Amino acid sequence: MPIGSTPPKFRVRIDQDQCMLCEQCIENCPYGTFRREGNRILVNSRACTGCHRCIAMCPRDAIDLEEKPVAYRSHPIWTREAREAIFNQAKTGKIVLAGMGNVLDVPPIFDRLLLDACQVTNPSIDPLREPMELRTYIGKKPSRVEVTTKPDGDIELLTRLAPNLRCETPIMIGHMSYGAISLNAQLSLARGAAAQGTFMGTGEGGLHKRLYPYQDHMIVQVASGRFGVDIDYLERGAAIEIKIGQGAKPGIGGHLPGEKVDESVSGTRMIPVSSDAISPAPHHDIYSIEDLAQLVRGLKEATEWKKPVFVKIAAVHNVAAIASGIARSSADAVVIDGFRGGTGAAPRVFRDHVGIPIEAAVAAVDEKLRKHGVRNEVSVIASGGIRDSADVTKAIALGADAVYIGTAALISLGCRVCGNCYRGLCPWGIATQRPDLTARLDPDIMWENVSNLINGWTLEIAELMGAAGINSIESLRGNRDRLRGYMLDENLMNVLDVKTVGAGA
Amino acid sequence: MTETVTIDAAGLHYTPLNQMIRSAVAAGAKEIVLNNVNGHRFIGNGLRGTDVRLIINGVPGGDLGMFMSGPTCIVHANAEHAPGNTMDAGTIYIHGNAGDAVAHSMRGGEVYVKGDIGYRGGIHMKEYREKKPVLVVGGHARAFLGEYMAGGLLIILGIGKTCPVDERGIGTGIHGGEIYIRGDVPDRHLGIGATKKPFGADERERIRPYIEKYCMEFGITDSSLFEDEYVRIGPASARPFAGKYTWE
Numbered sequence: 001m002p003i004g005s006t007p008p009k010f011r012v013r014i015d016q017d018q019c020m021l022c023e024q025c026i027e028n029c030p031y032g033t034f035r036r037e038g039n040r041i042l043v044n045s046r047a048c049t050g051c052h053r054c055i056a057m058c059p060r061d062a063i064d065l066e067e068k069p070v071a072y073r074s075h076p077i078w079t080r081e082a083r084e085a086i087f088n089q090a091k092t093g094k095i096v097l098a099g100m101g102n103v104l105d106v107p108p109i110f111d112r113l114l115l116d117a118c119q120v121t122n123p124s125i126d127p128l129r130e131p132m133e134l135r136t137y138i139g140k141k142p143s144r145v146e147v148t149t150k151p152d153g154d155i156e157l158l159t160r161l162a163p164n165l166r167c168e169t170p171i172m173i174g175h176m177s178y179g180a181i182s183l184n185a186q187l188s189l190a191r192g193a194a195a196q197g198t199f200m201g202t203g204e205g206g207l208h209k210r211l212y213p214y215q216d217h218m219i220v221q222v223a224s225g226r227f228g229v230d231i232d233y234l235e236r237g238a239a240i241e242i243k244i245g246q247g248a249k250p251g252i253g254g255h256l257p258g259e260k261v262d263e264s265v266s267g268t269r270m271i272p273v274s275s276d277a278i279s280p281a282p283h284h285d286i287y288s289i290e291d292l293a294q295l296v297r298g299l300k301e302a303t304e305w306k307k308p309v310f311v312k313i314a315a316v317h318n319v320a321a322i323a324s325g326i327a328r329s330s331a332d333a334v335v336i337d338g339f340r341g342g343t344g345a346a347p348r349v350f351r352d353h354v355g356i357p358i359e360a361a362v363a364a365v366d367e368k369l370r371k372h373g374v375r376n377e378v379s380v381i382a383s384g385g386i387r388d389s390a391d392v393t394k395a396i397a398l399g400a401d402a403v404y405i406g407t408a409a410l411i412s413l414g415c416r417v418c419g420n421c422y423r424g425l426c427p428w429g430i431a432t433q434r435p436d437l438t439a440r441l442d443p444d445i446m447w448e449n450v451s452n453l454i455n456g457w458t459l460e461i462a463e464l465m466g467a468a469g470i471n472s473i474e475s476l477r478g479n480r481d482r483l484r485g486y487m488l489d490e491n492l493m494n495v496l497d498v499k500t501v502g503a504g505a
Numbered sequence: 506m507t508e509t510v511t512i513d514a515a516g517l518h519y520t521p522l523n524q525m526i527r528s529a530v531a532a533g534a535k536e537i538v539l540n541n542v543n544g545h546r547f548i549g550n551g552l553r554g555t556d557v558r559l560i561i562n563g564v565p566g567g568d569l570g571m572f573m574s575g576p577t578c579i580v581h582a583n584a585e586h587a588p589g590n591t592m593d594a595g596t597i598y599i600h601g602n603a604g605d606a607v608a609h610s611m612r613g614g615e616v617y618v619k620g621d622i623g624y625r626g627g628i629h630m631k632e633y634r635e636k637k638p639v640l641v642v643g644g645h646a647r648a649f650l651g652e653y654m655a656g657g658l659l660i661i662l663g664i665g666k667t668c669p670v671d672e673r674g675i676g677t678g679i680h681g682g683e684i685y686i687r688g689d690v691p692d693r694h695l696g697i698g699a700t701k702k703p704f705g706a707d708e709r710e711r712i713r714p715y716i717e718k719y720c721m722e723f724g725i726t727d728s729s730l731f732e733d734e735y736v737r738i739g740p741a742s743a744r745p746f747a748g749k750y751t752w753e
Contacts, residue, residue: 231572276743284629284653298567423752
């Protein structure tokens with residue numbers, strides 16, 4: 001028996017009195033929501049993804065879009081999403097792909113953590129006139145340093161320091177590959193990151209020639225597919241990141257479908273045009289921490305130990321023990337991607353149900369590394385659902401050195417989080433390779449948005465630190481006493497190692 | 506600097522050994538002889554230079570020639586796992602056996618193993634434009650041969666073996682390139698997405714130069730290598746997993 005069609009998710013209306021038939025909506029919607037018949041623009045709401053492009057580009061504010069009320073019988077358990085996923089799979093028998101991050105309605109732990117501020121008995125620091133140290137060095141630090149005094153009185157450092165990334169802010173941009181996002185999006189992110197003295201990741205799609213001017217601010221990624229990886233690529237990056245897992249899809253690989261591998265993507269990934277780019281679940285040379293150590297050292301050896309090597313894992317149940325192994329693998333930083341991490345495409349069941357929140361993962365990793373006496377040997381980068389400067393500050397207070405942002409950076413480029421990245425039709429020119437769509441994003445302009453976002457957040461972090469009487473990011477790192485749990489259960493607060501609201505110092 | 510440089514690897518850590526190799530290449534050496542190699546990992550990693558030869562006397566450790574771009578390595582012994590890992594260009598000859606993941610993700614260049622290899626040989630090999638990686642194995646290969654292969658040529662000669670690959674998972678997820686195995690392998694050993702394809706005169710000519718190169722390097726004179734039947738395995742589809750997903 002046919003199930004029939006499901007109701008549209010959005011209702012789009014045009015105010016015909018306002019509409020001047022400029023057809024901007026038709027031109028801007030790659031999903032075919034609008035068409036013109038005579039002197040009217042007609043709407044097919046069923047095609048709408050809620051990307052908001054039509055509204056943003058309508059010169060007369062003539063378009064109205066709302067989430068359509070559920071037409072099914074209401075039910076607290078069998079939600080619209082649950083029912084429609086079953087309809088979809090009953091019809092296709094396939095794995096349901098989804099874009100962006102986890103959509104489950106569970107409260108972010110960040111929102112139940114409150115930051116401290118100074119009052120009367122301890123002075124706050126005024127960031128307007130006092131220097132605030134937000135510069136962050138990512139990489140190995142020596143446990144102790146040895147120096148000698150030369151005959152002329154100069155002090156000479158005897159300890160050999162490992163290479164570190166010098167970030168002017170604890171905010172970096174995470175890995176979003178060329179292929180998953182457009183070159184114009186990557187160029188905007190790269191230039192924005194460079195302008196703020198920070199870094200961005202290439203993702204596993206290689207490094208396009210046009211990004212070479214920003215290579216000193218790029219972290220090149222080595223994933224299981226090894227796309228675009230050769231010695232030239234490794235030498236260009238400021239750092240190298242081995243991707244083991246991703247918050248949106250822990251435990252599985254990646255797959256860029258052949259239809260997205262055009263001439264340019266093919267050249268950057270170094271695979272034939274239209275070839276599927278399959279990153280298998282494991283790296284085939286890594287089946288243990290010892291194997292991981294071998295790859296870390298192999299990458300360092302190939303680049304003459306001049307580059308820090310990061311290892312990125314998804315936040316999973318045993319994340320702390322895994323991170324401890326990574327810390328002993330010669331890696332310089334462990335990147336933890338929480339279950340709210342975004343993606344171009346992931347099986348919906350993974351995106352929404354696998355992994356753990358970044359807040360708990362960072363706290364557990366920081367504690368385990370400290371307990372094992374290796375916290376100083378490795379930096380911790382938190383990612384996956386960082387929405388604002390408060391999230392950054394809380395992540396650092398829970399034990400991170402720095403954060404990666406992904407979706408937030410895309411939103412600064414116009415992304416409306418419609419979650420249709422996997423369709424390759426992104427109307428904002430971000431998650432697409434279609435030339436007419438990518439042309440909508442001008443990197444010579446949009447880089448400023450990225451730069452402004454990072455700058456604004458950095459200023460806010462400085463203010464938050466000053467309010468808490470802290471003038472150095474190093475004093476904030478792992479400083480759980482600057483956090484209080486509000487409406488969190490006791491067990492979770494134990495994992496986070498924070499006190500409840502109302503508890504004093 | 507003379508054209509040939511000899512380095513005694515006895516007691517050396519792999520990093521200073523690789524530094525000495527790099528320094529020799531930078532100074533113009535064209536042939537570098539490494540004596541007393543005993544499990545040193547990463548030899549020649551990221552090394553460039555199409556006119557450079559490394560002669561390795563002893564057993565190199567894992568990831569020999571990883572990310573290498575151009576040089577030739579000749580190993581007069583066995584080699585540990587993953588020689589040619591993510592190699593870009595160059596040639597590796599191993600006058601013995603090799604471990605697991607030989608030629609892992611290799612994008613260009615050639616690897617010749619006189620004897621046997623371990624598990625996951627040629628896994629995820631891929632090709633790009635003029636770069637077409639080749640792995641030739643004289644003996645047999647273990648399970649998961651050519652998994653996820655995305656390009657290139659994998660040739661198993663099976664010298665002295667009744668079944669050169671008598672384990673499962675051959676070409677699982679293969680979506681480019683070809684695997685040639687002398688003789689035959691049972692269908693049940695083929696992985697998902699792999700299929701047997703016709704082997705004719707064109708295919709025989711395609712693999713001939715690599716078998717010749719194998720014979721020349723290792724001093725093999727066996728005309729049956731050129732005359733015998735091979736089973737040719739390739740992708741059943743260029744998009745092996747395209748039908749697995751639907752949209753939200």
